[in-house]
């Protein structure tokens with residue numbers, strides 16, 4: 286997939302990738318969730334001429350007690366359930382690239398082991414004392430501020446320096462609005478060819494203007510979901526400003542964030558009780574986007590995640606980023622709000 290965009294920041298990014306790709310130096314890709322960090326990692330690998338594969342591990346998605354065996358591999362019988370010997374991701378990446386996504390979530394006790402692998406270029410499988418030589422190029426990514434994590438004692442400073450020989454910064458979508466036309470074209474081409482059977486939407490000038498004024502907290506991923514939703518719900522007419530607002534569940538009065546939030550909160554079913562929420566509430570929410578969407582195929586989970594992200598970001602803004610106030614406003618308890626912010630990468 287191409288990195289679409291003609292903004293200065295994307296040109297600079299492509300240039301940095303081209304310069305860094307051929308060298309076996311560790312690279313750290315930073316940027317908010319959904320901005321394209323994994324795509325950048327793939328480019329670094331594809332332009333590196335390394336003959337092996339790119340092996341990706343999402344450090345936040347694997348339970349911490351399983352992460353060590355996932356990365357280092359294990360011998361038969363090393364722990365309950367280890368029925369056979371298994372090589373780990375470092376070994377799998379031989380001759381290629383190991384991509385550690387969400388490195389900021391790497392447990393502290395594992396960080397020292399990763400540091401050792403970087404320094405010695407060898408791993409010990411869990412349950413073995415034997416060192417196995419590994420040849421990998423390391424690329425890491427995070428949406429978190431690693432320096433802050435170091436200050437809080439949650440990330441090893443020496444590891445931070447080791448993984449960030451090159452730092453590539455992927456800016457949020459709202460800071461590169463010049464990229465919208467290219468991105469819309471590229472993402473619509475994807476809709477046309479992804480086998481979903483959807484016809485990509487067209488966006489008129491008015492709609493584009495409305496789109497660029499939105500903050501897109503979920504970045505390119507949110508834009509992609511938005512266009513898919515538009516392709517499902519508004520198949521016959523170009524996307525205009527009003528449709529954009531409906532698809533993004535924004536109040537017509539965009540100057541009043543608070544009004545938008547209150548309006549949206551009263552219209553959308555409680556996502557916390559997603560499973561138990563009665564079908565009437567869901568139908569009301571769908572009617573608010575102007576169509577009976579159940580006539581079409583529809584990704585309910587993606588739809589609800591987008592709404593949740595949008596409402597949390599809006600509520601944080603109204604509450605001046607005060608967590609307790611935001612939680613109260615959204616009728617969530619504090620820990621649930623913090624967990625949701627972590628899940629959606631909201632800082």
Ligand SMILES: Nc1ncnc2c1ncn2[C@@H]1O[C@H](COP(=O)(O)OP(=O)(O)OP(=O)(O)O)[C@@H](O)[C@H]1O
Pocket residue numbers: 286287288289290316317318319320321322323324325386428468471505506509630
């Ligand atoms: N410049 C771009 N051109 C085309 N598609 C893009 C671009 N940037 C991102 N995408 C698409 O947006 C989606 C999200 O991108 P990606 O997974 O790389 O983001 P990320 O920053 O790694 O997200 P996360 O932090 O959640 O892991 C993907 O489907 C990707 O293909």
